[in-house]
Amino acid sequence: xxxxxxxxxxxxxxxxxxxxxxxxxxxxxxxxxxxxxxxxxxxxxxxxxxxxxxxxxxxxxxxxxxxxxxxxxxxxxxxxxxxxxxxxxxxxxxxxxxxxxxxxxxxxxxxxxxxxxxxxxxxxxxxxxxxxxxxxxxxxxxxxxxxxxxxxxxxxxxxxxxxxxxxxxxxxxxxxxxxxxxxxxxxxxxxxxxxxxxxxxxxxxxxxxxxxxxxxxxxxxxxxxxxxxxxxxxxxxxxxxxxxxxxxxxxxxxxxxxxxxxx
Amino acid sequence: xxxxxxxxxxxxxxxxxxxxxxxxxxxxxxxxxxxxxxxxxxxxxxxxxxxxxxxxxxxxxxxxxxxxxxxxxxxxxxxxxxxxxxxxxxxxxxxxxxxxxxxxxxxxxxxxxxxxxxxxxxxxxxxxxxxxxxxxxxxxxxxxxxxxxxxxxxxxxxxxxxxxxxxxxxxxxxxxxxxxxxxxxxxxxxxxxxxxxxxxxxxxxxxxxxxxxxxxxxxxxx
Numbered sequence: 001x002x003x004x005x006x007x008x009x010x011x012x013x014x015x016x017x018x019x020x021x022x023x024x025x026x027x028x029x030x031x032x033x034x035x036x037x038x039x040x041x042x043x044x045x046x047x048x049x050x051x052x053x054x055x056x057x058x059x060x061x062x063x064x065x066x067x068x069x070x071x072x073x074x075x076x077x078x079x080x081x082x083x084x085x086x087x088x089x090x091x092x093x094x095x096x097x098x099x100x101x102x103x104x105x106x107x108x109x110x111x112x113x114x115x116x117x118x119x120x121x122x123x124x125x126x127x128x129x130x131x132x133x134x135x136x137x138x139x140x141x142x143x144x145x146x147x148x149x150x151x152x153x154x155x156x157x158x159x160x161x162x163x164x165x166x167x168x169x170x171x172x173x174x175x176x177x178x179x180x181x182x183x184x185x186x187x188x189x190x191x192x193x194x195x196x197x198x199x200x201x202x203x204x205x206x207x208x209x210x211x212x213x214x215x216x217x218x219x220x221x222x223x224x225x226x227x228x229x230x231x232x233x234x235x236x237x238x239x240x241x242x243x244x245x246x247x248x249x250x251x252x253x254x255x256x257x258x259x260x261x262x263x
Numbered sequence: 264x265x266x267x268x269x270x271x272x273x274x275x276x277x278x279x280x281x282x283x284x285x286x287x288x289x290x291x292x293x294x295x296x297x298x299x300x301x302x303x304x305x306x307x308x309x310x311x312x313x314x315x316x317x318x319x320x321x322x323x324x325x326x327x328x329x330x331x332x333x334x335x336x337x338x339x340x341x342x343x344x345x346x347x348x349x350x351x352x353x354x355x356x357x358x359x360x361x362x363x364x365x366x367x368x369x370x371x372x373x374x375x376x377x378x379x380x381x382x383x384x385x386x387x388x389x390x391x392x393x394x395x396x397x398x399x400x401x402x403x404x405x406x407x408x409x410x411x412x413x414x415x416x417x418x419x420x421x422x423x424x425x426x427x428x429x430x431x432x433x434x435x436x437x438x439x440x441x442x443x444x445x446x447x448x449x450x451x452x453x454x455x456x457x458x459x460x461x462x463x464x465x466x467x468x469x470x471x472x473x474x475x476x477x478x479x480x481x482x483x484x485x
Contacts (some may be wrong), residue, residue, distance in 0.1 A: 036290060036291030036292065036297075037291045037294075037297055038288040038289060038290050038291060039288065039289045039291075039294060039296075040286070040287075040288060040289070041285055041286070041287050041288070041289050042285035042286065045289040045294065046285075048295075048296060049305075049308060052295075052305060053308070053309070053312050056309055056312070057312075060313075060316075060355075060358065060359075060362065061351075061355075063358055064351055064354035064355050064358050065351060065354070067354070067358070068343070068350050068354055069343070069350070069353045069354045069356075069357030069358070070357075070413075071339060071340060071343050071409060071411060072411035072412055072413060074336070074411070074412075075332075075335070075336035075337070075410055075411060076332075076336065076410050076411055076412050076414060076415030076416075077412060077415075078415065078419075078444075078445070078446075080412060083412045083416050084416075085413075085416035085417050085419065085420045086413065086417060087406070087417045087420070087421060088360075088361075088402055088403075088406050088417070089361070090361070090364045090399070090402065091399075091402075091403070091421075095420075095424075098424065106427050107427065107428070107429055110424055110425075110427050110428050110432075111428055111429065121392060122389060122392045124375070124380055124388065125380045125381060125382070125384070125385035125388050125389075126385065128378075128381070129381075129382075131381065131382070132378070133377060133378030133379070133381060133482070133485055134378070134485050135376040135377075135378070138378065141375075141378075142376070145372075145375055145376070149372075
């Protein structure tokens with residue numbers, strides 16, 4: 001019967017001088033909620049947790065002291081066009097995913113695929129609604145998660161491997177760079193040198209050897225017509241901005257032909 | 264001590280608060296002292312522990328850091344090479360940023376594979392996913408702050424990628440960069456986001472995460 005004066009729901013005026021305060025004893029909660037060997041959180045379990053945290057902290061500090069945080073020798077130079085950018089390691093898989101997608105479908109890599117999996121992740125409790133909790137009894141959820149983990153590990157590994165390769169390539173390219181460039185053959189268009197134009201306008205993203213960088217794909221062995229390349233040069237494509245190379249239509253055509261000559 | 268507690272308790276009614284925070288049982292199946300495999304339940308605590316390391320080391324870093332493009336790099340270099348223990352504090356923040364992601368990832372996998380996000384804990388899962396996003400945001404904004412080439416070009420590429428998002432992309436880029444290029448206003452924005460906005464969100468979400476876990480208790484054995 002509800003509503004009696006000793007009902008639990010009765011409002012309690014704590015500290016009101018007109019009402020005698022009844023002090024509750026600080027009793028431990030019943031152990032019956034979880035059968036088995038339970039342990040009070042404070043201080044017993046917290047002490048053990050703290051010991052585990054100290055072991056973790058020691059390992060962490062050994063890492064910190066033995067491996068100083070990296071810092072390059074000079075401040076950022078926005079004009080340094082040869083720098084090969086690399087995001088922090090936990091974004092590498094997204095970056096690598098982006099590189100695998102052709103320029104005109106870039107939205108797949110920036111929004112659709114990551115967005116789809118993020119949404120699956122966020123809504124997991126409403127997609128996987130059965131009361132079953134053991135992973136081997138809910139194969140769909142487990143399979144998807146294992147697939148995602150495997151993809152992340154693979155993409156990260158591939159990104160690191162490719163970045164290493166690019167660093168080695170750019171290092172060997174820098175060694176070869178000081179060699180004097182061959183004198184340009186005099187032609188009727190002597191004033192315009194497509195190679196020089198490429199080095200000025202395109203090499204920052206597509207690499208000095210046209211092999212591409214993380215910012216842009218390789219230009220070797222393109223199966224495009226001259227006009228198509230001129231169009232991309234003029235209007236951009238995917239992440240490539242329009243009008244990176246400013247020149248006459250004739251010069252654009254020459255530059256496109258020069259790019260396409262690398263097969 | 265006892266008297267002091269009683270004095271405060273009489274006025275503030277501390278006992279219920281204390282009961283909510285600390286006075287609960289830890290069940291056997293999450294206690295590594297009973298089942299060693301229960302160490303997988305430690306990752307959440309270790310994530311929090313690393314977050315505390317990040318907050319403390321970050322507070323000391325801000326004592327030396329200057330968020331402008333002329334001095335940012337030099338202030339970090341000064342801290343790294345000249346200040347006593349400066350390289351240790353910066354190292355803790357640098358490595359802690361990676362460790363927190365690893366621990367967070369392991370904690371997420373534990374929660375996922377034990378199905379702990381199921382009824383009635385759906386909301387806590389959502390709060391956790393938001394925490395994950397917040398911490399990734401902290402990683403992205405913090406990466407720019409040393410202002411060396413690595414920081415600069417990673418952010419530049421990151422913002423160029425954000426720009427390709429249909430409809431909102433250019434707005435996101437302008438909002439984050441504070442202009443057309445990655446420059447002085449980008450650095451101050453990233454600094455503000457990294458030091459004020461995201462930590463505020465992080466603490467609010469952490470509070471929600473902990474209140475929910477105390478309210479609902481830890482999920483039972485498999």
